[in-house]
Amino acid sequence: MSELTLKDVSYSYDKKKMVIKNMSLDFEEGTLYAIVGESGAGKTTLLSMLSGLTKPTMGTITYKGQNISKLNPYSYRSKYVGVIFQSYNLLPHLNAVENVILSMDVSRKKIPDKRQKAQELLRSVGLGEELWDRRILKLSGGEQQRVAIARTLAFDSDVILADEPTGNLDGKTQNAIMDIFMRLVREQNKCIIIVTHSPEVAQMADVKYELSKNSK
Numbered sequence: 001m002s003e004l005t006l007k008d009v010s011y012s013y014d015k016k017k018m019v020i021k022n023m024s025l026d027f028e029e030g031t032l033y034a035i036v037g038e039s040g041a042g043k044t045t046l047l048s049m050l051s052g053l054t055k056p057t058m059g060t061i062t063y064k065g066q067n068i069s070k071l072n073p074y075s076y077r078s079k080y081v082g083v084i085f086q087s088y089n090l091l092p093h094l095n096a097v098e099n100v101i102l103s104m105d106v107s108r109k110k111i112p113d114k115r116q117k118a119q120e121l122l123r124s125v126g127l128g129e130e131l132w133d134r135r136i137l138k139l140s141g142g143e144q145q146r147v148a149i150a151r152t153l154a155f156d157s158d159v160i161l162a163d164e165p166t167g168n169l170d171g172k173t174q175n176a177i178m179d180i181f182m183r184l185v186r187e188q189n190k191c192i193i194i195v196t197h198s199p200e201v202a203q204m205a206d207v208k209y210e211l212s213k214n215s216k
């Protein structure tokens with residue numbers, strides 16, 4: 001079943017140039033997608049539209065058949081679609097565990113022991129125990145990236161959108177994160193859409209979409 005569908009979607013930041021032109025795409029459950037293409041091709045713009053943060057200039061985007069512009073943006077971006085941004089959007093003065101717990105509160109899912117669940121998620125993305133109670137401000141870029149991934153996993157949404165989720169990670173951690181994504185797709189039937197510059201990551205996806213600057 002289709003989770004997200006783009007129909008004749010175009011986007012321009014200004015009248016001169018179309019960043020996305022007449023795009024029709026289908027994203028299905030149980031599938032891992034990679035969006036690739038050179039810098040400036042419109043990958044982040046596409047993800048931003050799928051997240052509902054940016055409205056298409058033309059065309060429509062539907063989630064399970066409903067136009068996303070008609071859905072409550074807050075529940076859309078927590079219950080249905082989780083987003084891992086290129087800039088992590090973490091709360092810098094809270095620690096790693098608190099950032100993950102906050103997402104559970106936002107999604108309003110019933111979780112008996114939130115702290116324990118948050119720690120499990122942080123462990124699964126390879127963040128060492130000694131860092132769990134450290135403020136985000138005092139973590140490295142790659143460590144913050146892992147907290148951002150754990151936070152999005154905490155939403156337990158049907159769809160995960162991730163902009164360069166492994167961009168700041170070493171090869172071993174990148175593979176661990178990709179394993180988590182692949183398991184979520186196979187075992188929980190999630191739809192995961194990853195923007196990446198890494199050929200290795202793109203190769204692990206079930207479907208690859210390539211955006212180019214020249215086709216506009």
Ligand SMILES: Nc1ncnc2c1ncn2[C@@H]1O[C@H](COP(=O)(O)OP(=O)(O)OP(=O)(O)O)[C@@H](O)[C@H]1O
Pocket residue numbers: 013014019037038039040041042043044045046
């Ligand atoms: N707020 C904005 N106003 C005007 N133009 C913008 C804005 N944001 C992005 N653009 C332009 O739109 C185009 C697509 O940008 P986008 O961020 O989607 O590219 P990208 O494929 O994600 O690139 P990268 O791989 O570098 O992250 C670029 O030419 C960019 O300069």
Ligand SMILES: [Mg+2]
Pocket residue numbers: 043044045086163
């Ligand atoms: Mg980008």
